Amino acid sequence: xxxxRAHLWISGRVQGVNFRYYTRQxxxxxGLTGWVRNLWDGRVEVVLEGEEAIVxxxxxxxxxxxxxxxxxxxxxxxxxxxxxxNSFDIRMTASGR
Numbered sequence: 001x002x003x004x005r006a007h008l009w010i011s012g013r014v015q016g017v018n019f020r021y022y023t024r025q026x027x028x029x030x031g032l033t034g035w036v037r038n039l040w041d042g043r044v045e046v047v048l049e050g051e052e053a054i055v056x057x058x059x060x061x062x063x064x065x066x067x068x069x070x071x072x073x074x075x076x077x078x079x080x081x082x083x084x085x086n087s088f089d090i091r092m093t094a095s096g097r
Contacts, residue, residue, distance in 0.1 A: 001051045005081040006059055008046040009039070012072035014065060019044050020090045022066035030054050033085035038093040045094065049081045 010019070015038050023036045023046060032050040039045050046062060048055050065071050 003081045004052045004055050005079040006048045006055050007077040009075040010044045013070040014044045017068045019069050027088040035089045035091050037091035049085050
C-alpha cells in the first residue's frame with residue numbers, strides 16, 4: 001500500500017481548544033505517525049505519515065477538528081514520506097520570526 005506525507009497548516013479558532021490533543025488521539029487511533037504543534041501566528045501545524053487513504057481521512061478530520069474548534073482553512077503540502085517517524089507527538093510551540 002502506498003504511503004504518503006501530508007504537511008498541514010490549520011487556521012481558525014484552533015489554539016486553546018485542545019486541537020493538538022485531539023489531533024494526536026485521532027492520529028494514534030488511525031495508526032498514523034507524525035507530529036502537531038501550535039504556531040506563533042495562531043495556526044496549528046500538523047505532519048502526518050501513513051497509508052495514503054488513512055492520511056486523507058485524517059486530513060478530512062482536520063477540516064473540522066475537535067468539537068469546540070472552528071477551522072477556517074487547511075493548507076496542505078503533499079510530500080514524500082521520510083519514514084523516520086515512529087510515533088505521533090505533540091511538539092513545543094514554534095517561536096516567532
